[in-house]
Amino acid sequence: MTVAAKEIRDQEQFVLLDEQKTVRDLVLHQVKKAASADSKSVILVTGGPGSGKSVIALSLMGELAREGRSAIHATGSRSFTQTLRKIAGKGSTRTKGLFKYFNNFMEAERNGLEVLILDEAHRIREKSVQRYTPKALREKARAQVDELLDAARVPVFLLDQNQVVRPGEMGTPDDIRAAAEAKGLDVRQIDLADQFRSGGSLAYIEWVERLLGLRDIETGPQPWEGIDENFAVDVVDSPEELESRLQAYRDTGKSTRMTAGFCWPWSKPRDDGSLVLDVTIGSWQRPWNLDSERSVGGAPPSALWATDPAGFGQVGCVYTAQGFEYDWNGVILGPDLVWRQAVDGGRGAWLVRRAESRDSEVTKKSVTDAQFDRLIRNTYKVLLTRGMVGTLIYSTDEETRGFLRTVVRGRSRGQAARLLVAPPQ
Structure with missing residues (x-):
C-alpha cells in the first residue's frame, strides 16, 4: 500500500514481472485503440492469491494518470477501498476520489471513463441496490456487471473465482464473458500463472x-x-x-x-x-x-x-x-x-x-x-x-x-x- 501511494501520488513506477507487464501493456494498447477508433473492449485477468492482480491494477492507475487518462479503481470490498483511500489518497481529496465501489456506477454515463479497473472482481454482486438505494433507482436497477461494462471504454476485470465467499457474488470468468458477449463486446483474457504472495510459493x-x-x-x-x-x-x-x-x-x-x-x-x-x-x-x-x-x-x-x-x-x-x-x-x-x-x-x-x-x-x-x-x-x-x-x-x-x-x-x-x-x- 505504501508503494501504491508512491505510484499514484509521486508517479514512481512498480517493477512488474513478465506476465504483469503483458497485462499492463495490453490495457494501455486497448485504451489507445479505443480512443482513436471510437471502440470498446473488455479485458479479463484471472489469477490466484498473490499473482499480482492488485499490483497490476495500481500500476495501471499510475501509468494512466501520467498519460492524463480518465481512470477509476473500484472494488466490492470496504476494507480494500478504504485502505487505498487512506494510504494512497493521503492528503489528496482528488486521489481519494479515484477509489470507488462496484455499486457507485448505477447512474454512470455510458463510456464516461476511458478505463475502469475492477479489482477483486470475484466480488461483483447480482445488483448494486442496497437498503439505502432510492426507490426510483431501485426499480430500474440493472445487473451490476452490465453497469460496470457500460461505464468505461475499457473495463478491466481482475479476479480469482475461488475467492467467492458470499452468496450473490457473480464474478466468475463465465459470468463476465457472457455479459460482455451479450453486448457484442470483444473479451481479451490473460491468466496469471505465477504466484508471489506466499513467499513465491x-x-x-x-x-x-x-x-x-x-x-x-x-x-x-x-x-x-x-x-x-x-x-x-x-x-x-x-x-x-x-x-x-x-x-x-x-x-x-x-x-x-x-x-x-x-x-x-x-x-x-x-x-x-x-x-x-x-x-x-x-x-x-x-x-x-x-x-x-x-x-x-x-x-x-x-x-x-x-x-x-x-x-x-x-x-x-x-x-x-x-x-x-x-x-x-x-x-x-x-x-x-x-x-x-x-x-x-x-x-x-x-x-x-x-x-x-x-x-x-x-x-x-x-x-x-x-x-x-x-x-x-x-x-x-x-x-x-x-x-x-x-x-x-x-x-x-x-x-x-x-x-x-x-x-x-x-x-x-x-x-x-x-x-x-x-x-x-
Whole structure:
C-alpha cells in the first residue's frame, strides 16, 4: 500500500514481472485503440492469491494518470477501498476520489471513463441496490456487471473465482464473458500463472486447493513435507500456541495476524468501549476485529484491521482479510469444517457443517447445501493464503488436527523455527 501511494501520488513506477507487464501493456494498447477508433473492449485477468492482480491494477492507475487518462479503481470490498483511500489518497481529496465501489456506477454515463479497473472482481454482486438505494433507482436497477461494462471504454476485470465467499457474488470468468458477449463486446483474457504472495510459493497455493478439495479432487490432499524452503507451514496444538508464536514473529518486526472461520457470535463493543471476547476456545478468548468505521478501545476500524499494527489483538474474518497479506498468517479452522476419516469408504473427507456457522449471509435458506459447501471451502482458501512467509494452522476439532498433522508431516515445524531466526527476503 505504501508503494501504491508512491505510484499514484509521486508517479514512481512498480517493477512488474513478465506476465504483469503483458497485462499492463495490453490495457494501455486497448485504451489507445479505443480512443482513436471510437471502440470498446473488455479485458479479463484471472489469477490466484498473490499473482499480482492488485499490483497490476495500481500500476495501471499510475501509468494512466501520467498519460492524463480518465481512470477509476473500484472494488466490492470496504476494507480494500478504504485502505487505498487512506494510504494512497493521503492528503489528496482528488486521489481519494479515484477509489470507488462496484455499486457507485448505477447512474454512470455510458463510456464516461476511458478505463475502469475492477479489482477483486470475484466480488461483483447480482445488483448494486442496497437498503439505502432510492426507490426510483431501485426499480430500474440493472445487473451490476452490465453497469460496470457500460461505464468505461475499457473495463478491466481482475479476479480469482475461488475467492467467492458470499452468496450473490457473480464474478466468475463465465459470468463476465457472457455479459460482455451479450453486448457484442470483444473479451481479451490473460491468466496469471505465477504466484508471489506466499513467499513465491505456487506449491503452497496448490497444496491448499488440494487440501480443501478445490482442485484434483480424485487425488485428494497431498503431504506438504516442507517442499518449499521459502515458505513454512505448521499445525499448532492450541490457540495459545498459535498466538504466542505469532507474537514471537511480531517481536522480530514481522507483520502477523490471526483469522478464523465465522463460527462465533459477533458482538458490538460495550458502552465503555471494551471489546467482547466472542472467539472462545477453552480458556482462550479474543475479540473479533471491529465491525465499524471508527477505532474503539485501541482497536483499528474494520477497514484497517489488516494493515494497522493494532489489529494484532483481534481475530479477523474473511471479509476483513480478503485482498490483504501479512508475513505470518495464523488460521483457526472452526467447527464448520471438519475432517472425518470414516467418511468415503475410509478415505476420509471434509464435512461442512451448516449449523456451526454464524454467518447469516451464507446460512440463509436461499443458499443451497452445495453452495454453502463451496462458500466455506473458498473462505478457508482465502484465509489460508494471506501469509507471505508462513502459515500456522489450528483446528478446534481434535480429529481434524490429527489429520492436518499427517499432511503437514511435522517437517515444517523445524523449518518455521529457522525462518523465525532468518526469514526469507
